[in-house]
Amino acid sequence: MSVPVIQTFPVPAGDAAFEKTRRHLINQFDAKIPQDYIIARHVIDKPPTDVTEIPRSCGILSAEEIAITEDYDAVDLAKAIAQRKYTAVAVATAFSKRAIICHQISNCLTQWFPEEAIKQAKSLDDYLDEHGHTVGPLHGVPLSLKEHIAIRGRGTSYGFLASNHVSDNDSLLVSILRDSGAVFYVKTMQPQGLLHMESDNYMGRVLNPYNIHLSAGGSSGGEAALVALRGSVLGVGSDLGGSIRAPSAFCGLYGFKPTANILPMQGLLPRGFAAGLNIQPCVGPMCRSLRDMDLFMRTVIDSRPYLKDPLLVPIPWTGTKTSTAPRLKIGIMAMDDMITPMPPLTRAISWAQQRLDARPDVEVKKFTPYRAREALDLTRRIFTPDGGVGFRKLLAASGEPEHLLSTAVLDKATDSSHVNQISMLRAERDDFRREMAAHWNEQDVxxxxxxxxxxxxxAHDTAIYKGYTSVWNLVDYPAVAIPTPLVAEAKGVEKYADQQDIGVEDQYVRRMYERADFAGASLGLQLVARKHHDNLLFGALRLIQDALELK
Structure with missing residues (x-):
């Protein structure tokens, strides 16, 4: 029997063979779920718009399991396990149960393996009992992983049915986290080809927990929904054009995209990724507190991964302890001169600016955007250098239908697959990076x-423009999504200050604003630093933590 899962906006159907295989995979997933973990059918059939209270109220979790999953960030949870307030087994059980509840109300998971998690947790409890100390800083802390991140013996894919395969080994990142005591129990949803900003594939579509008629983002949308619903205390996503930051912002979380090649990518994209020829993907944390991001970065970098992967740059991590200038210069970029942000975001950036203006140790300046349209065009050409041929071959191999946002990416793709064309793209990218550096220096921030x-x-199937995030991947600058305490008002309450659009892209965004109801949606911002200034970024976050009400 299929386990009911809320789906407000269905994904396209494929041919008969594809649908048979798809149904089989979903049935295999469902068969693992105990009957007493299944939410009442009436909740699924008539869900509220905001489903964030369901895990607490559905009656499946005990009072202790609710406390374990809701009352701690990763830092405090690790401390509670180390001090024997909770066993690692109790924590793994609580998060495994909550994760499968979260899946039923957001469709956030691709794999669920609690037996492995509890076995791993039991070995950690035995170690603590025998030795009197933990194995590492993440001892017993459950970590969720995006689907494509390899764990030995588990399936992985690029969001295509035809790309499924079983990993023989842990990726280097997973190996480091496992050695630090992390417990793995789930893998999470991502879109076809990892290329667009909604997590929809052959397993369905991820819903935003705060408003199920909106997207949880992509390509790390399953992670974002799970962490927002507290089915994970710390998740690992990846970012090539905004794939950590957008879902984190959409779901009220922190999400960090570091400078490329300071965290290990070995084994995370085992079949290669064409876009990575000229824009390096990176991995990063998604969580509910600033210090959890810092914990993740410190744990991985302190393991000296560059000794195992010579592609990595050995930058020591000082994180939130990093000193900043006596008066930090923060540029405010309210728009990119291509698309005017919707009114709720304009309100959020004004709120942040006013609060920073009040600090004597911060100098707030205007930051002028740099050639947004050219940056977006270059990024699109880099993302699909084969013109989308490989993408569509994988779809055809299984009869998988092409989703709308996949088409939006592929229809703008151009074939640049000849070696000389790829080389020219790299030269164009490098020129843009140098010009952006000069522009940043002129702005003096x-x-x-x-x-x-x-x-x-x-709203589902409308997230086409990602220039606000992808430009920083193009120039390889670290950026972090941060939540604000603000949310979007009900439809019709907030209006554009200027009713005149500034181009076809702006027209599209304004139409989408008029059509959808964003009530209750999280309003996230991002803070960006120069390449390899990741530590400064965290030091700055610590400095402005109180001003922006960061946890």
Whole structure:
């Protein structure tokens, strides 16, 4: 029997063979779920718009399991396990149960393996009992992983049915986290080809927990929904054009995209990724507190991964302890001169600017955007250098249908697959990077604060423009999504200050704003630093933590 899962906006159907295989995979997933973990059918059939209270109220979790999953961030949870307030087994059980509840109300998981988690947790409890100390800083802390991140013996894919395969080994990142005591129990949803900003594939579509008629984002949308619903205390996503930051902003979380090649990618994209020829993907944390991001970064970098992977740059991690200038210069980029952010985001950036203006140790300046249209065009050409041929071959191999946002990416793809064309793209990229550095220097700022996206979490199948995030991947600058305490108002309450659009892209975004109801949607911003200034970024976050009400 299929386990009911809320789906407000169905994904396209494929041919008969594809649908048979798809159904089989979903049935295999469902068969693992105990009957007493299944939410009452009436909740699924008539769900509230905001489903964040369901895990607590559905009656499946005990009072202790609710406390374990809701009352701690990763830092405090690790401390509670180390002090024997909770066993690692109790924690793994609580998060495994909550994760499968979260899946039923958001469709956030691709794999669920609690037996492995509890076995791993039991070995950690035995170690603590025998030795009197933990194995590492993440001892017993459950970590969720995006689907494509390899764990030995588990399936992985690029969001295509035809790309499924079983990993023989842990990726280097997973190996480091496992040695640090992390417990793995789930893998999470991502879109076809990892290329667009909604997590929809052959397993269905991820819903935003705060408004199920909106997207949880992509390509790390399953992670974002799970962490927002507290089915994970710390998740691992990846980012090539905004794939950590957008979902984090849409779901009220922190999400960090570091400078490429300071965290290990070995084994995370085992079949290669064409876009990575000229824009390096990176991995990063998604969580509910600033110090959890810092814990993740410190744990991985302190393991000296560059000794195992010579592609990595050995940058020591000082994180939130990093000193900043006596007066930090923060540039405000309220828009990119191509698309005017929707009114809720304009309000959020104004709120942040006013609060920073009040600090004597911060100098707030205007930051002028740099050639946004050219950056977006170059990024699109880099993302699909084969013109989308490989993408569509994988779809055809299993009869998988092409989803709308996949088409939006592929229809703008151009074939640049000849070696000389790829080389020319790299030269164009490098020229843009140098020009952006010169532009940044002329602006005389340390960091830039700006929207993550053109609006709050978008309505399903409408997230086409990602220039607010992808430009920083193009130039390889670290950027972090940060939540604000603000949310979007009900439909019709907030209006554009200027009713005149500034181009066809702006027209599209304004139409989407008029059509959707964003009530209750999270309003996230992003803070950006120069390449390899990741530590400064965290030091700045610590400095402005109180001003922006960061946890």
């Amino acid at each position: 340390d960091l830039v604060l700006m929207p993550v996206f053109v609006g709050p979490a978008p």
